[in-house]
Amino acid sequence: MAMVTALVNERSVVIFSKNSCCMCHTIKTLISSFGANPTVYELDEHPKGHQIEKELKGLGFKPSVPAVFIGQKLIGGANEIMALHLKGQLMAMVTALVNERSVVIFSKNSCCMCHTIKTLIGSFGANPTVYELDEHPKGHQIEKELKGLGFKPSVPAVFIGQKLIGGANEIMALHLKGQLVPLLLGANAIWL
Structure with missing residues (x-):
């Protein structure tokens, strides 16, 4: 054993x-x-x-x-x-296991805002788990579930510390208010 x-x-x-x-x-x-x-x-x-x-x-x-x-x-x-x-x-x-990750981003390769959000979060040293829905075998089903959670557009959809944070607007608003880095620190996604 x-x-x-x-x-x-x-x-x-x-x-x-x-x-x-x-x-x-x-x-x-x-x-x-x-x-x-x-x-x-x-x-x-x-x-x-x-x-x-x-x-x-x-x-x-x-x-x-x-x-x-x-x-x-x-x-x-x-x-x-x-x-x-x-x-x-x-x-x-x-x-539940997917949610155990510090940062999860649902994205599409064809989405410029997804690229911006991934770059922004990565610039602080975070290493998010990224699911590209246009490459994922169940991408359409996942996208349907995200839309059911209120995501319009469906991507980017960001979870930090097992909590649904939101899309591009919510992430950018947190960043402009200086609240994104503390959120990433609190989720142990980055360290100072």
Whole structure:
């Protein structure tokens, strides 16, 4: 168990997988479709793959892959992940992890205001997680959800410290009032 624990530690989403496993591919695709960027260990390529697989079997995984950990917690294999997804609980779990990031910006490559906001926030030393909706496989669905939150236009949409801050107007207003840097500091997105 020590090897699995070490690989899972401090990572939001970890998937133990094999390239030869079609269910592994399905689970990786499903979790990535919510905007998560899972750490994936392909056991058929990993130098300690056989030992890791033995530990996973010891945890009750039969078959040993896929094995999914979210927030350092063992969630389960394909059956458990699909059951959570069908109950509508998987997206909530992954969304919570996305929200754990200091700064998240939903953007489009074709949007000049998105570029301005990303540049502004980056100029203070922040390293935001950026989702380009015109490149993301679920970009249209995410854009629909942002519009449902009141974003018109839908991008840029900025979350700082797990809180919805707003679009370009709100970010620029905070910057002009001298409140953007303290907000980034408070979210541990930058350090002085």
